[in-house]
Amino acid sequence: MEKLLDSVMDIGEQMLINGGEVHKVEDSIKRIFSAYGTKRTDVFIITSSIVVTIHTDDKAYTQTRRITETSTDYEKLHKLNELSRSICKNKYSDNEIRKQLTAISMSKKYPLWLEFICYAIIAGVFTLFFGGGTIEAAVSFIIGALVRFVILLCDKTVKNKIFSKFVSAFIATSLAFIALRLDFIETVDKVIIGNIMTLIPGIGLTTALKDLLVGDSIAGLLRTIEACITALAIAAGYFAVAFITGGAI
């Protein structure tokens, strides 16, 4: 039972890391244990921690997991979800679960260059979306790819998400300003907005509000604060450039 708990905790942990919702993960863990016929399962999850206690006839087992970083990977989330369903159906042994988990952790990712292109396209396309012209979109496209590069550098060195957002926003705004000075573009706002779309915690805020309204108050509050701080970091990056250039933006 202890080994089983260990494997199931890993499933929950991976679900949270890859972008699963709090109540969904709680639900999955409860379902799995009820399939194995435990007497009672207590699950407590917030975005950064999981606590599970299962009660069998003569004993109770508890484990916790601390989640420090998240990176959204919906392919893994999809597979984890499939795994947790088939566990409920087939009641795998813990070795089998372990094997499947390793297989999931090896699942494919898109190549890095494609991420660069996606950042560039998102920035360019949303510049058009918010009413920018073709040249502005082209400038935004190039800045978008550079922003991905900045994020890569930050991930390799400081490993602080908030700081990396700040630096990205700073670089994006400065580059937009340089493009303005070189007379490539006439206004910077559309270019900056396009690049903000790649950095913005929009999904974070929506998930936060969703958590709050569904009743996961603590998880919701944590996510709200996280989203607000990220938004502030982006704003700070913008302000830093605005101050340096004397508000000429």
Place this chain on the structure above:
Amino acid sequence: MTSSELIQIAAGLIGSLCFGILFNMRGKRLIAAAVGGLLSWGLFVVLSNFVSSEPINYFIVAAVVSLYSEIMARALKTPAAPVVTTSLIPLIPGGSLYYTMASAFESNFTTFLEKAVSTLKLACALALGIIVVTAISQFMFSRVKQK
């Protein structure tokens, strides 16, 4: 539909597609999310002829797109949340966040408050739209299962 609206709708599709790739969505799930992006802004443009209030329009679009995502999720046997969040990318109020920041920098507090409140309203409308549909569909689904 004007040409700028068509550009916006196309941008919605491409934006959702690219975010889907960033979130490592694959195959049919990626296509479902991209089509959701197209649907969400297309619907917004159509509805804005009839609905004058932006938050209410956001709420309706979020609800319809959530319904679409719930259906897609059942069909593709996958959680609904990834499809919803990626489909609704074009509705993320990035522009109004920017203008909130810009007005704060210019110490223009009337505009700042106005923009901040409208950003928050839009985010709330989005979340509410999703929740209403998610809650109803969970309820319906569990009822069907019990029978």
